[in-house]
Amino acid sequence: TTSFGIEEALEKLGIKDLNHGTSTGNKWFPGGEEIASYSPVNGELIGKVTTTTKEEYEQVIVSAQKAFLSFRAMPAPQRGEIVRQFGNKLRELKQPLGKLVSYEMGKSLQEGYGEVQEMIDICDFAVGLSRQLNGQTIPSERPGHVMREQWHSLGIVGIISAFNFPVAVWAWNTALAWVCGDVCVWKASEKAPLCSVACQNIIAGVLKENNLPEGISSIINGDYKVGEMMTTDTRIPLISATGSTRMGRTVGAKVAERFGKSLLELGGNNAIIITPTADLKVVVPGAVFGAVGTCGQRCTSTRRLIIHESVYDKVRDAIVGAYKQIVIGNPLDEKNHVGPLIDKDSVDTYLKAIEKAKAEGGKVLVEGGVLEGEGYESGCYVKPAIIEAENSFEIVQHETFAPILYLLKYSGDVENAIDLQNGVAQGLSSAIMTNEMKEAEKFLSFAGSDCGIANVNIGTSGAEIGGAFGGEKETGGGRESGSDAWKVYMRRQTNTVNYSDELPLAQGIKFDL
Numbered sequence: 001t002t003s004f005g006i007e008e009a010l011e012k013l014g015i016k017d018l019n020h021g022t023s024t025g026n027k028w029f030p031g032g033e034e035i036a037s038y039s040p041v042n043g044e045l046i047g048k049v050t051t052t053t054k055e056e057y058e059q060v061i062v063s064a065q066k067a068f069l070s071f072r073a074m075p076a077p078q079r080g081e082i083v084r085q086f087g088n089k090l091r092e093l094k095q096p097l098g099k100l101v102s103y104e105m106g107k108s109l110q111e112g113y114g115e116v117q118e119m120i121d122i123c124d125f126a127v128g129l130s131r132q133l134n135g136q137t138i139p140s141e142r143p144g145h146v147m148r149e150q151w152h153s154l155g156i157v158g159i160i161s162a163f164n165f166p167v168a169v170w171a172w173n174t175a176l177a178w179v180c181g182d183v184c185v186w187k188a189s190e191k192a193p194l195c196s197v198a199c200q201n202i203i204a205g206v207l208k209e210n211n212l213p214e215g216i217s218s219i220i221n222g223d224y225k226v227g228e229m230m231t232t233d234t235r236i237p238l239i240s241a242t243g244s245t246r247m248g249r250t251v252g253a254k255v256a257e258r259f260g261k262s263l264l265e266l267g268g269n270n271a272i273i274i275t276p277t278a279d280l281k282v283v284v285p286g287a288v289f290g291a292v293g294t295c296g297q298r299c300t301s302t303r304r305l306i307i308h309e310s311v312y313d314k315v316r317d318a319i320v321g322a323y324k325q326i327v328i329g330n331p332l333d334e335k336n337h338v339g340p341l342i343d344k345d346s347v348d349t350y351l352k353a354i355e356k357a358k359a360e361g362g363k364v365l366v367e368g369g370v371l372e373g374e375g376y377e378s379g380c381y382v383k384p385a386i387i388e389a390e391n392s393f394e395i396v397q398h399e400t401f402a403p404i405l406y407l408l409k410y411s412g413d414v415e416n417a418i419d420l421q422n423g424v425a426q427g428l429s430s431a432i433m434t435n436e437m438k439e440a441e442k443f444l445s446f447a448g449s450d451c452g453i454a455n456v457n458i459g460t461s462g463a464e465i466g467g468a469f470g471g472e473k474e475t476g477g478g479r480e481s482g483s484d485a486w487k488v489y490m491r492r493q494t495n496t497v498n499y500s501d502e503l504p505l506a507q508g509i510k511f512d513l
């Protein structure tokens with residue numbers, strides 16, 4: 001690992017052999033049990049973090065509540081200035097942080113840097129937003145009255161993130177939440193806890209330089225029990241959770257029970273429709289990157305290709321051909337396209353999914369399997385697989401977080417392809433490849449894709465931060481990142497002010513005393 005500069009990166013990020021996993025900023029707590037973080041790249045121990053105890057959790061929340069009272073009073077553009085400085089620190093540390101992401105999570109180095117770039121981008125977006133948290137004025141039906149809408153800071157935002165985007169998801173939430181005047185408590189995935197320590201070190205430095213109090217940015221670590229402390233805590237008005245549909249079902253229900261707000265970013269089952277006029281030069285890289293990028297571990301990864309029968313053979317052959325070029329290996333080595341899965345459990349799930357697809361009648365076009373031998377010692381490297389399948393197969397209906405691509409055939413009109421695309425429980429990302437304007441517009445219409453993201457002539461993954469990100473149905477309905485996603489981090493207040501000497505009632509009601 002030395003040759004890829006990992007030791008140096010860890011040092012720059014302040015990661016040690018044993019790290020405290022609980023912090024309110026510059027203050028770190030000793031914690032309880034330890035979580036070891038092993039790299040899927042080579043199976044080596046990277047470091048450990050301590051988990052958050054119940055007592056420590058309590059201190060974190062009390063400190064966050066206290067910080068909120070002063071932070072919300074700071075003018076929003078000044079909070080934007082803090083986020084601007086944070087973005088600049090990320091620019092300085094893009095190399096080491098991207099490397100840690102790649103080493104702890106297993107995505108390619110390019111994608112690790114890309115993830116840090118997404119953090120920088122959302123910071124820039126949030127800085128601009130800090131001067132645009134605008135409400136509206138609304139004409140009142142009553143004489144001498146005005147109505148307006150204000151957006152006020154919400155309070156503590158609890159963030160639960162997944163291993164696959166171990167730093168960017170936190171930043172999409174925090175950059176917006178901070179300019180909105182909220183304070184954040186983050187529980188990262190137990191599979192990538194060192195990324196959370198690194199991020200906390202970076203923001204803690206910025207907060208200290210600006211003499212800001214403890215509690216604006218906190219991290220906690222541990223398993224679902226630590227997450228549950230947050231989901232059941234009425235002091236946290238918003239929980240933003242990214243992960244599996246199973247996790248979201250529990251989190252959403254727990255938060256709803258106490259009338260909290262939740263922002264859920266759950267599973268996807270994303271498809272690309274490939275029509276007769278699709279341009280293969282666009283289709284092949286779009287589909288292949290979508291299916292094998294991040295080793296199939298993005299919630300936007302392409303799981304299904306829905307191909308028109310008239311071009312089916314040609315498209316299939318081109319994609320199968322492209323799979324032969326894929327180089328699998330150490331993701332820190334930039335010549336490799338695909339790194340490992342996150343851990344051996346995930347390898348197991350991948351193998352079972354392939355077996356299941358076969359048992360249901362799927363025809364394997366590109367064989368999967370676990371790689372062995374030199375460079376693959378961690379046991380987490382697998383071959384991206386392609387399987388001809390039917391949309392109705394149980395396994396095709398299911399999101400498997402691994403590089404398995406299902407090819408489905410459609411005939412007739414694009415409506416038939418749209419039915420297949422929508423015929424799953426998830427609703428995150430979707431795409432159509434076509435040069436027919438009518439097909440593209442149908443796909444984007446109310447009767448088209450039912451997903452939160454619908455693209456034309458680009459794939460399903462790799463969304464920019466400027467748009468609202470999220471999806472419908474079992475994806476959970478939340479939107480984060482760009483557009484007006486900031487509104488979920490604030491509370492809306494409607495004001496009516498009477499500047500007349502009378503008190504007319506609305507709806508013309510008379511109430512004479």
Ligand code: UN1
Nearest residue numbers: 165298299300461462463
């Ligand atoms: C995720 O997989 O959790 O569109 C999010 C993309 C990225 C975000 C993925 N910008 O692929």
